[in-house]
Amino acid sequence: MREYESKEALIAEIEKKAALFIGEFSAISEQDKDLLLDGVDRSPAQMIAYQLGWLKLVQGWERDEQAGRLVITPHPDFKWNQLGGLYQAFDEEVVDFSLPDLIVQFQEQVCAMVQQVNRYTNEELFCPNQRKWASSTPSKWPVWKWIHINTVAPFTSFRTKIRKWKKVHATR
Numbered sequence: 001m002r003e004y005e006s007k008e009a010l011i012a013e014i015e016k017k018a019a020l021f022i023g024e025f026s027a028i029s030e031q032d033k034d035l036l037l038d039g040v041d042r043s044p045a046q047m048i049a050y051q052l053g054w055l056k057l058v059q060g061w062e063r064d065e066q067a068g069r070l071v072i073t074p075h076p077d078f079k080w081n082q083l084g085g086l087y088q089a090f091d092e093e094v095v096d097f098s099l100p101d102l103i104v105q106f107q108e109q110v111c112a113m114v115q116q117v118n119r120y121t122n123e124e125l126f127c128p129n130q131r132k133w134a135s136s137t138p139s140k141w142p143v144w145k146w147i148h149i150n151t152v153a154p155f156t157s158f159r160t161k162i163r164k165w166k167k168v169h170a171t172r
Helices: 007-027 044-066 080-094 099-119 122-126 143-149 152-170
Strands: none
Touching (some): 007 122, 044 152, 122 143
């Protein structure tokens, strides 16, 4: 994981990796969005649901802390050792949306995350102990690292995953 020189560098990386990830979905049909294939652990819709879920969680943590509410990470209904249930909840939130709707939601959430990053000072973004939610686990990561592991990193790894899904689908 790399550290960024500035918030602009983090934003550029978020935008770049988000565009590469979501660009992979242009050739996927609506009828295939929920298709699970051997060798790939998620359907295309589930892959977007995962991204949407984490984008919304990180934004919610910040919003709640700024409003003076207690932040429970990762989610009030799920502990860190219950991520499978959390991911299922992410899937259930998007089950009725079309693929184009999911793509639009993803793009909107990425824009909202970029706006959130822009609101931070450099100290808030890059120094540890600036947010209670970011210090809520033993890692005590600075905010930028939480944002990176919930945007850039999964956008990159899930791009590989959706490409594999497309390759398996093409050989069926």
